[in-house]
Amino acid sequence: MAIKKRSDTQLRAETPEKLFPLLRKTGENSDTLWPQQVDLLREYAEKRVGARDLAIELPTGTGKTLTGLLIADWRRREGKGRAIFVCPTKQLVRQVVAAAEKEGIDVVDLSGSWKQWDPSAQSKYERAKATAVVPYSSIFNTSPKLIEADIIVFDDAHAGEQYVSKAYTVEIPRHLYGSIWSEALEAVAPMLPQERYQQLIGNTPGAGTRELVDGLVLAQRDDALPGLARALGAFARVDRSDRFAAAQKFAFDAIGGHLAACTLYVSWSKIEARPVTPPTFENSLFASATQRVYLSATLGTSGELERAFGRPSVARLHRPEGAPTPTSGRRFLVFPHLVPNADPDKLTKELIKSVGKSIVITPSEKEAENASTTIVPKNWTVFRKSDVEDSLDDFAASTKSVALLANRYDGIDLPGKACRSVTMAGYPGVTNLQERFYASRARAAAVSAERVRSRVVQGIGRCTRGPRDWALVIVADKETTTYLSREEMRATLSPDLQSEIEFGLDQSDTSLDDVRENVAMFLEQGKQWRSDPEEELARIRAAAVQHEPAEAPGLAEAAKHEVEAMERMWNADWKAASEKLHLAATALTSYPAVRGYQATLLFRAAVTIDKAARDANDEELAVRADALAAQAVDAAKPATWMAAFLPFQGRQALAPSAQLLSAASRLSTYIDGVGSPAKLKTAFENMLDGLSQIDHKAYEPALTQLGLFLGAHAFKPKGNSRTDSAWCWDETQWISVEAKSEHKIDGVIGVTDTLQVNGHLALVAEDRAVAVPEISAAVMVTPRTLVHKDAIAVAGGDSYRVTPDDIRALATDTERLWEGLQLLRNIKVASERTDGVVKLLDQHRLRPEDVLDRLTVTRIGEV
Known part of the structure; x- marks a missing residue:
């Protein structure tokens, strides 16, 4: 080519917005920027050029990638330094590179092993002649090979935690x-x-x-x-x-x-x-950047971004108040488990076949394997994660196929005719052990709620990237169905998505023939769908209002101190770390919904100050550690997980609780009444057999026997509408247990059953002519995990559900407890025997408070 080129110094602009029309013409450039992109770019140029950490939110399919590329390219051209654009996967790196090239933005692909990078591409990045596009793993590793940059832009930052934490x-x-x-x-x-x-x-x-x-x-x-x-x-x-x-x-x-x-x-x-939060301050490439920009489709307000990237504070870039919210297509949600008299798996398979193709997203590989045998149509082509790692083109071009992807709620773009169906098969509540610990043991699921919400929202939107896209969304599992049935959860979503979910819940609670007819009407996208269904969706949307979770401000404030505490811990400044953790816990004081997480922070504060006390041999600090531990134990109730780690080394054991003394006193006497070891063995065999039955006539007496073996005054109250078994540790702690052993696993927990459980403790109190103890719970034993939205609405705050397996596990552990208890019959001194019972109950984690903990993990209206 004989064309003489000038230096590209003239390709500079006052702002990223003004750079856009100056970009090289490729024949495929966007005609213009969308209003939401213009709004954000102007806000950036006016107020946020100097921010060290900046989050930008744009809904899926509304131009966040181009917005981020323009900011990176503008800073690079302004001579501020090198620019990096970071994607979750290699496939997305290639997708972003292709999109940038269409817009005339100079980028280079530096994905894969650094040993295989194109030297010319690497040189362009290092000389700040092009923006490097890389996966998260190129930034977060022990020895990043990219040299330092002025700006790092993280795409899909709402999913960043899994990629960042993986490095640590x-x-x-x-x-x-x-x-x-x-x-x-x-x-x-x-x-x-x-x-x-x-x-x-x-x-x-x-x-x-x-x-x-x-x-x-x-x-x-x-x-x-x-x-x-x-x-x-x-x-x-x-x-x-x-x-x-x-x-x-x-x-x-x-x-x-x-x-x-x-x-x-x-x-x-x-x-x-x-580490609880990633020590990204250790990463020189990340920490040295002048600016870090986090692009997100669902930017929360609970400090999740700060925790995910280990930054104490991240500024937010918002669209101007009153600006219209961009939309991203139409979704029709179907909930097969809500359709009366339908086999959910068969209906899911039928719906997938009716579309001709679907993405099937599961939380894990195990659930993906299960989906492959239960809901994937026979003889269809199955694309696995490795098949679409580099490109989705083969799947997009295929028919009679599913893309079966584990834990891929982000990084999949299949707009238009590429795919018209998403199947959610499995609740994405926990993807690692820290999340599972928070959700179950610590009662601290609220700290991960933003992340879970993002996974669900992103999964639902995989095939609706633009305003004209439409897709059938099949929610194929009971837990996600229950999750989306919760009104307080839906209220945190955009009005568009709220309306689509509520419409789908209503339309799924109808006959199978009606569901089939409605799906066919949606897939046809004709006048019939444009009339009544769209009018109903518009009515629901008009009434929908989005609210942030009540506890969001507290969690956001706590995040700053948590991140700062981790840096102090990393540098072995244990006293300062404890002070920061205590500040984080204090920020949550006014928010009861996060009491479990507050207790976790208090416990960590106690451990770190105890560590400081040991290192300095400081008795005063040790006293402070014990006081914080006591606060943590109290805040954690009914959870008891931290009792296993207390008292701290060298300290005196905590005094037994009133309910523990009640159980120990009753069991000390009961030991003499159970008979010989052979009789005790028979009693447990009969109880376990009863707890394996469906018939309530066998199940209910076995429940009461279990309560007796746990040291409760256990009985079946007389009268109508009473609980099947009441366990009372005097007036210190009660548990009412309602056995729905005859429930079929595929059914729905309804309003009648829920209201019945709600009232049981009050009836026990009426019969005993005393008030319900503060530490009490009403429990339903049922194999069902799907809860009707109306039952969720009426479920009491002290009403919980467990499965028959949970009860049998408790019974099995109780049998092991009694292997030790029966040996105490030879101790005749009452106080010594009671002390022995206390010790065994504590060792086996079967104190009354531990029993309450085990039976109150899941409220009836929660997942």
Whole structure:
């Protein structure tokens, strides 16, 4: 080419917005910027050019990627330095590169191994002649090969936590690395109750044992760290061809010198070691950038972005008040589990066939495998994650196919005719052990709620990227159906999505023929759909109002202190870390919904100040640690997980609670009445058999027997509408247990059953002529996990649900307790026997408060 080119210095502009029309013409450029892009770019130029950390929210399909590329390219052209644009996956890197090239924005693809980078492309980035487009893993690793940049733009930042935390998390799956798992467990065994340790080393765990997660704050025991470091370091000795092991080696390199600042999450199937928030201040490439921009389709207000990226404060860039909200297509949601007399799996399969293609998104590979056999039409082509890693083009061009993707709620763009159906198969409530610990043991799910909400919203929108797109969304599992049925959760969503979900819930609670007719009408996209359905959707949308969660301001304030506390812990400034954690906990004082998370923060504050006390041999700090621990225990109720880690080393044991003394007193007497070991064995066999029955005539007496074995005054109250079994530890703690053992697993928990459970404690109080103790709960035992939206609305705050498996697991643990209790019959001194009972109940974690903890994990109206 003989064309003589000038230097590109003239391609500079006063603002990113003004740069857009100056970009090189490619024949495929966008005609103009959308109003929402213009609004945000102007706001950026006027107020946010100097922000170190800045979040920009634009709904899916409304131009956030181009907005981020323009900001990066403008700063680069202004001579501020190098620019990096970061994507979740390699496939998205290629997609962004293609989009940038269409707009005439100079970018280079630096994905993959740094050893295979095109030297010319690398040089363009390093000379600030082009923006580098890379995956998250190129930034967050122990030795980033990109040289420092002025600006780093993170696309899909709402999903960033999983990519950032991965660089600082050592995972030990038991089935793959059993010896490393065992070595790690042995290192921390002194931190665990003996009974829990025995559960973990067993080879045939029950469902409860397999799912249970312990959170060990490693600053609590200095003596555990050397052995744990040796165990985690063993990944360095695994064959180098093992890519997973290599990733764990690199993660250990990142955290190995700071294990005391980490938490070890221990479950039967996996162990994870990680800091609670990522220490990104250690990453020179990330920390040295002049500006970090976080692009998000669902930017929350609860501090999730700060926790995900380890930044104490992230400024927000909002569209002007009153600006119209951009839309992203139409979704028709169908909930097969709500359709009366329909087989949900068969209906899901039928709906997928009616569209001809679907993305099927699951939370895990295990659930993806299950979906492949239950809801994927026979003889259809199945695209797995590896098949679409580089491109979605083959799937987009295919027919009679599904893309079966585990934990891929982001990074999939299939607009227009590429795909008209999304199937959500599995509730994405937890994707790692920290989230599971928060959700179950710590009653702190609220801190992850923003992340869960983002996964669901993003999953629903995978095939509606633009305003003219439309797609059928099939919610194929009971838990996600219950989640979307909760009015307080829906209220946090955009009015458009609120209306689509409410419309879908209403239309699914009808006959199977009506559902089929409505789906056919939607897929036809003719005049019939444009009339009544769209009019109804418009009416629902007009009444919808979006609210942030009530606890969001507290969580956002706490996030700043949490991130700052991690930096203090990383630098072994334990006293300062404790002060920051206490500030974080204090920020949550006015928000009851996050009391469990507040208790977790208080406990960490207690552990870190205790660590400072040990290091300095400071008695005053030790007293402060005990006081914080006491606050944590109180705030955690009814959760009791931290009792296993108290008192701190060298301290006196806490006095037994009133309900524990009640149970111990009753069991001390009951021991003499159970008869011989053979009779006791028969009694347990009969009880366990009864708890395995569906017939209420066998189940209910077995429930009462279980209560007796746990030291309660257990009985079936007389009269109408009473609970099936009441467990009363005097007037200190009550549990009413309603057995819905005859429920069919595929049914729905309805209003009648819920209202019945709500009133049980009051009826027990009426019969006993006393007030209901403050520490009490009404429990429904049912195999069902799907709750009708009207039942959710009327469910009481002290009404919970458990499965028959949960009750059987409790009974099995109680049987092990009695192996020790029956040996106490030879102790004749009453006080000594009672002390022995107290000790055994504590060792087996079957104190009345532990029983309450186990039976109150899930409220009737929650997932």
